[in-house]
């Protein structure tokens with residue numbers, strides 16, 4: 001790392017870490033830790049170990065997590081475009097693991113973009129239950145949506161809302177909530193030198209207040225008995241031990257519970273917050289000088305089963321609102337069914353619950369929560385984007401391609417990962433190829449990557465324009 005660390009930061013860390021300070025500072029002279037997390041919605045861990053073109057080293061606190069060496073470029077490999085893995089620095093793999101999402105649950109990832117933890121939570125759900133992945137910034141919400149799509153997630157709803165607005169709609173609704181809070185980003189100094197420029201003591205204070213507001217909203221949305229994980233990628237006690245202590249003072253209905261992997265994660269520091277609470281030892285610090293990772297803070301909390309819910313959730317209007325039932329829905333479903341029977345007859349049955357189809361404009365989605373009403377919320381995606389209803393035809397969505405396997409489609413074109421045709425496809429070029437006319441699933445070593453349409457000795461390219469490699 002070449003940029004100089006802010007003096008106010010190093011002085012504070014020295015006064016906190018004492019004899020460990022030199023080792024902490026030394027960690028900034030080492031290269032960053034590269035990680036990837038295998039996406040079990042596309043390939044299981046052991047199969048990926050066999051297939052991987054990169055050297056892999058297991059990360060102890062995340063079964064699907066691996067380090068890869070400097071110089072490997074997994075983001076530039078077609079397997080990345082197929083969604084076989086998500087690039088994530090190793091300590092950032094800990095919060096979603098700690099949350100312990102189970103298939104069938106209702107999960108909220110409140111500060112979700114660009115989606116590292118959301119894709120991990122979706123994998124834990126194994127397609128069952130509901131994930132709401134929320135991001136406040138519109139552009140970042142779009143990146144989140146694309147990453148969930150690439151990782152073949154079918155049961156996520158992507159919203160672009162403030163925590164407060166979500167809170168009004170979903171009181172006491174979730175089994176588990178992740179607050180991966182906006183923070184001063186001291187754990188990013190090694191990876192992103194811009195984070196050093198952005199940092200200031202005032203920013204630390206500002207983030208602390210923002211974190212408390214976000215946590216208040218999360219507290220209201222969690223069902224009694226539910227689990228909340230709070231995480232940051234900063235070292236400032238004010239944003240970690242102090243945010244949790246203040247939260248617990250404001251919310252006696254919550255208690256800290258121990259985190260897994262005490263052999264890897266150092267305990268939180270009771271002396272770094274006021275009033276001093278011994279339970280802070282149950283929170284965790286991931287230090288860059290004690291493990292290979294950029295650093296994180298984690299706290300796992302439970303909302304007591306018998307917590308007084310002073311405000312009971314309002315009676316939800318479960319009936320679908322008119323906007324979700326636009327004119328043309330029937331025709332859209334018919335167009336989909338015609339497409340599905342012709343192109344993906346084996347999957348058509350799985351995606352046939354009439355109540356799950358949602359039409360937004362000309363975009364057809366298959367909802368994981370058909371009884372929920374999304375009117376009035378900024379929603380980017382509700383479950384699986386099936387495709388676009390065009391005049392007299394249905395054009396399948398990229399998201400649909402990514403959830404399909406070759407056995408599910410009538411026509412597919414497979415290429416080996418090192419075949420130049422794959423690069424041409426990713427650049428958006430048509431491929432010269434003979435085949436049955438019509439929609440064709442393009443696969444790389446058997447893993448779907450997108451659609452093509454076969455006609456006149458060519459496979460026309462339907463890889464989305466915004467994703468094309470240049």
Ligand SMILES: C[S@@+](CC[C@H](N)C(=O)[O-])C[C@H]1O[C@@H](n2cnc3c(N)ncnc32)[C@H](O)[C@@H]1O
Nearest residue numbers: 111112113114115116117136137140180181182
């Ligand atoms: C640490 S990042 C999230 C990283 C993400 N969980 C992941 O694993 O890819 C924090 C996110 O919180 C968002 N954010 C900023 N201000 C916020 C606020 N007031 N309420 C909710 N989220 C906010 C930021 O835009 C940012 O995307």
